[in-house]
Each structure stands twice: as structure tokens, then as C-alpha cells.
Amino acid sequence: MLSFLDYGIILVYFLMLIGIGVISLKKISNETDFLVAGRRLGYGLYVPAMTAVVLGGASTFGSSTLGYQYGISGLWLVAMIGLGILGMGIFFSGKLSKLKIFSVSELLGNRFGKSSRYISGLIMTVYDIMVSVTAIVAIGVMFTALFGWSSVNSILVGGVIVVLYTMLGGMWAVTLTDVIQFWIMFIGIILILMPMGIFHAGGLAEISNRVNPEFLSLTNVGGKAIFAYFLLYFFGMMIGQDIWQRAFTAKNEKTLRRGTIYAGVLCIIYGIAGAVIGMVASVVLPGLSDPQQALPQLVLTVLPTGLVGVLLAAVSSAVMSTASGTIMASSTIIVNDFILSRSKKIRSDKDIIKLTRIVTLVVGGIAIFISLVLQDIIVALDVAYALLSGSIFIPVIAALFFKNVSAKVTLTSIIISAVVVIGDLIIEGVSSLNAIIFGLIAGALVMFIGSLVQTKQSTNQQYEENIETKELEQVVELER
Structure with a gap:
């Protein structure tokens, strides 16, 4: 049971996110500010923002769940995500830093014509909306557990918070909230929960003695699963609109290259921590009927009042950073590649920002609606990832090289x-x-x-x- 202090910490955190959206209004003077934060982020903002948009609820819950089931080899899901980000930083940064565009489909349109732009834009929009749906559903699940609300009310409240600060402040708001979310995630998960969980379980030696010996193998999850994570996430991370849009916020090529590589390394570290936390939970809380409860149940078991609120805010951060980034990405494609590219009307920056806010609100509403009615989001997400990696990756390589x-x-x-x-x-x-x-x-x-x-x-x-x-x-x- 959460204390009033824990509830207070979580409430203050959510109010802070909305406040950032309002404050960010003053930072926006043109379309570039709204869509890519003015292309002027240094390492201090760029690295945590890039890391946060990648590490969502699937990364946080997925690595701990796999760690609970398979031990240290549960790191591979997030590790493949990190390797994809590393790949983008190493191979794409020089090209991306020179592109004055806002979307992946705009690149394909500039190189290969409008038809390629529209088809790739449609695929990318569907992909980003479905990723945002999974994040909003995860927010709803958390709110239901935290506050005892119905799933409908939880999804509505959580979704509205994300849509509100994204719509108000654009990429500036998303960036600032992601930076805060990054620090809460890393401090909460890596510096608080992991060491306290290890201590509660009796130390690393005790954990090694109590777990199945296979839990200490890097391949226990299975070669097929590792290959599946590679196919799903390695290619998708390198060409995802939400990732590219964050890359375009870097102030120069050096920041983009090194910052993206640093973000990839941090993702791998986060994946290792998640797998360790899951393994610790298998010792402290054996026999859970739902392995996905490993992380939240460990939080409630080993942490004192106050820190529970911090950790639940950390988990919320992971989920919300993905939702805000993908909603922003979908809105950018719709406005940039479907509306402005087909319109002969000359629009001012103020008009474009207003239009993008409206589209963001509509996209957010669609994502919330789908979250409320869709029964099997994993099916839709698998289809979206398969289409993204299977049909867009090769054309992007051709366009760049x-x-x-x-x-x-x-x-x-x-x-x-x-x-x-x-x-x-x-x-x-x-x-x-x-x-x-x-x-x-x-x-x-x-x-x-x-x-x-x-x-x-x-x-x-x-x-x-x-x-x-x-x-x-x-x-x-x-x-x-």
C-alpha cells in the first residue's frame, strides 16, 4: 500500500510535466523550434533525451520480466535496442547532420519522389501511433495499480497528461521532460532499486547460489529469441521517425555522433540493470504468477516509504517518454509529409505550429481511443515493426549512401x-x-x-x- 508521501511525489511529478509544457511555450518561435527543438541541443540535453525516447515501458518491464524468467540473458532485448542506436550514431550521423529535414519520409521523398514519401510516411505513422498506444496502455495499467481506478479512467488520465505537454511545448517540452525522465529512470532503477534489491537478496554471491545456474548464462533466453530481438529492434531503431527526429535536435555532427553512441551505451547498461533486477526478484519473490509484476513487486518489497514514489515515478517516466516521442513523430509526418507537401498555400511559422498542435491533439486522441478499444496491441505492434524494418530500411540506406x-x-x-x-x-x-x-x-x-x-x-x-x-x-x- 502506498503512503501519502509516495502519492504526493507521484502527483508533483505529473504536475511538473504539465508545467514544463506551459513553460516551453516561451521557447517556441518557429517550426524548427517546435519540431526539432531549434537544432541546438548540446550533450547535456541531447544524450539523456535520446536515451529516454528509446527506453520505454517495453524496455523497462521487458528486461526485468525476461530477467525473472531467464536471468542475465534477459538483457538482450534492450541490448539490441542499444546496438541499433549505436549503429545509427556510427553509420548515419554524418549524413543526418547535413539533412535539413524533419522526417524519414521527407528524405525518401526528396530522393525518390512523392509516391515514396507518401507510402513510407504512412508506414512510419502507423508504426509510431502503435508504439504510442502500447505506452499509453502501460500508463493505464500503472495508474490502475497505483490509484485503484478503472482501466478506462487510467488510460484517459495518463494519455491526456502526455498529449497535453506534448501539444503545448512540442519538441522543447518533450526534450525537457525526457531529460528529467532520464535522470529519474537511471537514478531510480540503477542507483536505488538494483543495489537495494541485491542487498535485500543477500548479495551477488548469495544470488548466484540461489538461482538456476542457467540464469548466469548470456544465452539462456535462446538463440532464436536473441535473433528475433535483433531483427525487430536493431534495424527499426536506426530508421524510426521518433529516433531521427531526436537526432535532428543535435547542434552539430559531433554532438549527434558521440551523443547517439553514448545513448546506445547507456541503453545497454539499462538493459543489464533490468535483467539483474528481474533475477533479484526471482530470488526475493519466487513463484510470481505474472513475471511482468517482478519490477513493481520488488519496488514495494524492498524500498521504504518515499523511495517507492520515486521508483514508480521512474517507471512512469520510462513509459511516458516513449508515448510523447512517438506522438510527436506521428504528428510531424502527417503535417510535414501529407499536409504541407500537398498544399500550395504559403503558411507562416505561427500557422504551422498551430496546425501541428491541432494534429498532435488529434493523433493523441486517436492513440488514446485505440488504447481503449484494442484488444491485442502486440499483434498490431509486431505488424508495424515488421513493415518498418522489412520495407523501409533498404530504401533509407539507398537514399543516404x-x-x-x-x-x-x-x-x-x-x-x-x-x-x-x-x-x-x-x-x-x-x-x-x-x-x-x-x-x-x-x-x-x-x-x-x-x-x-x-x-x-x-x-x-x-x-x-x-x-x-x-x-x-x-x-x-x-x-x-
């Missing part, structure tokens, strides 16, 4: 790979890993074959033009 790929070839690649992904999900089921594999292979083959055909056609055309030029020169010479 290959200058000679044509718009026609890229559009064909997106369509065929999307059809392959959807077809496999229908045939093998939504949990099929082959959907992403086949989608990536299909996209790469279309790119490769299409580029070869295009090169051959260009060579033939050039050859014919050379023949015609020589014949013309011969005719001119004869006439002389």
Missing part, C-alpha cells in the same frame, strides 16, 4: 517488400520472424536487379547516342 538508385526502382522496392512482409504475416502468422527477413531480402534484390537493369539501359542508350553522333559527324564530313 547510393546516388545512382532511381526513384522507380526504390518505389518498386518499397511496394514489393511491403507485399512480401504482409504476405508472410498472413501465411505464417504475425509472430513470424521471416516477414522481416524476406522483406529485407526482397527489397535488396529489387534494388540490385533494378539498378543493374537501369545501368544496362543507360549504357545502351549512351552507346546508341554515340553511334548517332558518329554517323552525324560522318555525314557532315562527306558534305564538306
Whole structure:
């Protein structure tokens, strides 16, 4: 049972989030401020903000749940997320720092035409909305446990808090709240809960003696599961709109590169901590009917009054940072890639900000509505991740690193790979890993074959033009 002090800490935290949204209004003077925080974040803001948007409820609950079931190997889910962020920092930062755009689909549109922009924008919007839905549902579950409310009221209140500060302050509000959420998450999970849990369990040596020996193996979760996390999260993290939009807030290439790499390392550390916490819970609280309760039940068992409130605020932070980032990402794509790109009307920065706020409110409302009625969010999320990684990753690589790929070839690649992904999900089921594999292979083959055909056609055309030029020169010479 929570004390009044714990309730007070949680209430103050939520009021602070809304207050940040109101304060952030003064920081916004143009579209760039609202969408990418003015592209001027240094390490102090960029690193925690990038880390927080990646580490959501799935990361926090997922790593501790897997740790409870499989031990230290439960780290792989979040570790793959961290490796994806590392990959983006190492391979994409130089290109991203030079792009003055707001979305992934805008890049594809600039390189390969409007059709590629609209199709990729649709896929990316669906993906981000479904990620925000999972976060809002998680917020609802927490509020139900904390306050005893119905699930409907919990989702409504939690969703409205996130939508409100995101709509008011845009990326500035999301950034500032994410920085606060980052510190609460890391202090709460790594510096408070993990050491106190280890102490309560009798120390690392005692834990090692009491757990199943397989819990100390890095592969206990299984090679298939590790490969699944790689497919789902490694590629998706490198091209996610919510991740790119946060990358665009960095003030220069150096900050983007190093800051993103630091964020990836912090994600891996967080995953290790989550797995350790789950393993500790398996010793302190053996036999839980629901392994997902490992983290909250450990909080209530080992922490004193006051610190319980801090830790529950930390868990709330993890979930809310994902919800706000993905709602902002969906709104940006809808405004930037579907409304402004098709409109001939010249709009001022003030009008664009107003439009984006309206769209953010609508997107947030849609996410809350879906959260209230959708029965199986995991199904929708698996489909969204499969489409994102299976059909968008190869075209993004082509846009960033290959200058000679044509718009026609890229559009064909997106369509065929999307059809392959959807077809496999229908045939093998939504949990099929082959959907992403086949989608990536299909996209790469279309790119490769299409580029070869295009090169051959260009060579033939050039050859014919050379023949015609020589014949013309011969005719001119004869006439002389």
C-alpha cells in the first residue's frame, strides 16, 4: 500500500510535466523550434533525451520480466535496442547532420519522389501511433495499480497528461521532460532499486547460489529469441521517425555522433540493470504468477516509504517518454509529409505550429481511443515493426549512401517488400520472424536487379547516342 508521501511525489511529478509544457511555450518561435527543438541541443540535453525516447515501458518491464524468467540473458532485448542506436550514431550521423529535414519520409521523398514519401510516411505513422498506444496502455495499467481506478479512467488520465505537454511545448517540452525522465529512470532503477534489491537478496554471491545456474548464462533466453530481438529492434531503431527526429535536435555532427553512441551505451547498461533486477526478484519473490509484476513487486518489497514514489515515478517516466516521442513523430509526418507537401498555400511559422498542435491533439486522441478499444496491441505492434524494418530500411540506406538508385526502382522496392512482409504475416502468422527477413531480402534484390537493369539501359542508350553522333559527324564530313 502506498503512503501519502509516495502519492504526493507521484502527483508533483505529473504536475511538473504539465508545467514544463506551459513553460516551453516561451521557447517556441518557429517550426524548427517546435519540431526539432531549434537544432541546438548540446550533450547535456541531447544524450539523456535520446536515451529516454528509446527506453520505454517495453524496455523497462521487458528486461526485468525476461530477467525473472531467464536471468542475465534477459538483457538482450534492450541490448539490441542499444546496438541499433549505436549503429545509427556510427553509420548515419554524418549524413543526418547535413539533412535539413524533419522526417524519414521527407528524405525518401526528396530522393525518390512523392509516391515514396507518401507510402513510407504512412508506414512510419502507423508504426509510431502503435508504439504510442502500447505506452499509453502501460500508463493505464500503472495508474490502475497505483490509484485503484478503472482501466478506462487510467488510460484517459495518463494519455491526456502526455498529449497535453506534448501539444503545448512540442519538441522543447518533450526534450525537457525526457531529460528529467532520464535522470529519474537511471537514478531510480540503477542507483536505488538494483543495489537495494541485491542487498535485500543477500548479495551477488548469495544470488548466484540461489538461482538456476542457467540464469548466469548470456544465452539462456535462446538463440532464436536473441535473433528475433535483433531483427525487430536493431534495424527499426536506426530508421524510426521518433529516433531521427531526436537526432535532428543535435547542434552539430559531433554532438549527434558521440551523443547517439553514448545513448546506445547507456541503453545497454539499462538493459543489464533490468535483467539483474528481474533475477533479484526471482530470488526475493519466487513463484510470481505474472513475471511482468517482478519490477513493481520488488519496488514495494524492498524500498521504504518515499523511495517507492520515486521508483514508480521512474517507471512512469520510462513509459511516458516513449508515448510523447512517438506522438510527436506521428504528428510531424502527417503535417510535414501529407499536409504541407500537398498544399500550395504559403503558411507562416505561427500557422504551422498551430496546425501541428491541432494534429498532435488529434493523433493523441486517436492513440488514446485505440488504447481503449484494442484488444491485442502486440499483434498490431509486431505488424508495424515488421513493415518498418522489412520495407523501409533498404530504401533509407539507398537514399543516404547510393546516388545512382532511381526513384522507380526504390518505389518498386518499397511496394514489393511491403507485399512480401504482409504476405508472410498472413501465411505464417504475425509472430513470424521471416516477414522481416524476406522483406529485407526482397527489397535488396529489387534494388540490385533494378539498378543493374537501369545501368544496362543507360549504357545502351549512351552507346546508341554515340553511334548517332558518329554517323552525324560522318555525314557532315562527306558534305564538306
